[in-house]
Amino acid sequence: MLTKILTRGWPACRYLYARYLYGMVALAATPIGLLLSWAIPGITAGLVEFANxxxxxxxxxxGLPQEQPLPRAVPRQPADVATLVKDxxxxxxxxxxPMAVLAIPGLFVATIALFGAPSGLLSMFLWKLQPGEFSLMGLPVHNWLDALLLGPVQVAVSLWVLGWGAPLAAKGYARSIRSLLTPSSAELETAALTQRVEELTRTRAGAVDSHGAELRRIERDLHDGTQAQLVSLAMRIGVAKQLMADDPEKAAKLLDDARDGAEQAMTELRGVLRTMYPPILQDRGLTGAVAALTARCPIPVDLRMGALGDVPAAxxxxAYFVxxxxxxxxxxxxxAGQAEVHLERRGPDLYVAITDNGIGGARVGDQPDLLGRGSGLRGMMHRVEAIDGHLELTSPIGGPTTVEVILPCGS
Known part of the structure; x- marks a missing residue:
């Protein structure tokens, strides 16, 4: 019986004591915190984190399942009181x-529960040392009759408080905290929409940057490659036209060179177009295109593909560029000496994973990775996020490296 009482009461008393200590700290910091919160946004965020x-x-x-926390404090500038009040x-x-104030009665309940029985037993036997100075049930003990009547009563009351009173008080406090601090559905919906807008703003900004870089690369490739070939081609044809009457043999040679130049320009132009939307996707679909990529890779690649179903062109x-x-x-x-490519459909999403047994250390970022290498993964992430996908990179030093991508395909 005593074990059961302790099992019920000790967690409740520990919870009530902790709430009292945290509450007193919060109350002590409240005046200065409220005065400075208008100027220091971090205090606002800290209070929300404390409430959560x-x-x-x-x-x-x-013993309840975890629920969604209060949304984060709205970002604001110092002295932005309007945003603070609207948050x-x-x-x-x-x-x-105010719940911290209610923790004070909880402290008394926990104290009675933990110390009532031991103090009652001690007072029953030590009252004779100083008669009238010891008390039981709040009454002074002057003789054995007082001790033998009031002592067991205090012990029994204390054990009842420990086994039932303290758990009731702790549960009541915990339920009140949850009721007061649980965000409404409207607040959660607003926070979700705000987070979605922030995410879309970030991913679209990354997509725009990536798209701009891609356009500059295409322009550079066209200017430095195809355009130069076409200019040279036009000049050769012009010279051949002038030499046609006087030196037909040299004109014919120039036209042959122009034909070779035209073929080379077409090859370079096809290469540029292939980086925009690979024709192999149109001809062979994603399955055949990825199979061709793995077949051309200089190192052995283990390709595993499930049924992909209908996948949007974007x-x-x-997935192909990833x-x-x-x-x-x-x-x-x-x-690396070996790699693995895995594609499969997971419900409404396309799952892509590429793993290698190399030295690892890759990082997603504009700066070089831990080994001083530029990985090019930033542009890949922008491309994935532009269609609401998710990319996760795992690459500890020493390997292996795994790139996992989830791309939404709709219903």
Missing amino acids: AERDKATRYL RSFRRSLRVL VEAA VAESLTNITKHSA
Whole structure:
């Protein structure tokens, strides 16, 4: 019986003591915090995080599943009082402060539960040292009759508080915290929409940057390659036209050179177009295009593909370029001896994974990775995020490196 009481009461008392300590710290920091919160945005964010932490602890104590936390505090500039006042998460998190006051009665309950029985037993036997100075049930003990009557009562009351009173108080406090700090469906929806807008703004900005870089690359390729070939071709044809009457043999040679130049220009132009939307995707689909990529790779590639179903053209192009860029990175940078490409349909999404057994250390970023290599993964991420996909890179030093991409294909 005593074990059961302790099992029920000790977690409740620990929870009530912790809430009191945290609450007193919060109350002590409130005056200066509220004065400075208008100027220091981090204080607002900290209060929201504290409210979420208190709600999480209440949820764990009650043994309930975790729910969505309060949305993060709205980003704002110092002295932006209007945004501070309109921030629903900040206003709701303020409710944690009056709850800290309610933790004070919880402290008394926990104290009675833990120390009532031991102090009752001690007072029953030590009252004779100083008669009238010891008390039981709040009454002074002057004789054995008082000790033998009031002592067991205090022990029994304390054990009841430990086994039932403290858990009731702790559960009541935890339920109140959850009720006061649980965001409404409207708040969650607004936060989700705000987060979605931020995500779309970020990914679209990355897509625009990537698209701009791609356009500059295409322009550079056309200017330095195809355009130069066409200019040279036009000049050769012009010279051949002038020499046609006087030196037909030399004119014929120039026309032969012009024909070779035209073929070379067409080859370079096809190469540029292939980087925009590979014709092989149109001819052989994603399955055949990826198979061709793996077949041309200088290192052995294990290709595993499931049934892909209908894949939108934009998703096909993104998946193709992810595989192509990954295999290029593996060939140039990884020192790998083998690679693996895995494509499959997972419900409404296309899953792509490329793994190699190289030296690892790849990073997604504009700067070189840990080994000083430029990985080119930033552009790949922009391409994936532009169609609401997700890319995850795992590449510890020493390998292996895995690029996993999830691309939404719709319903």
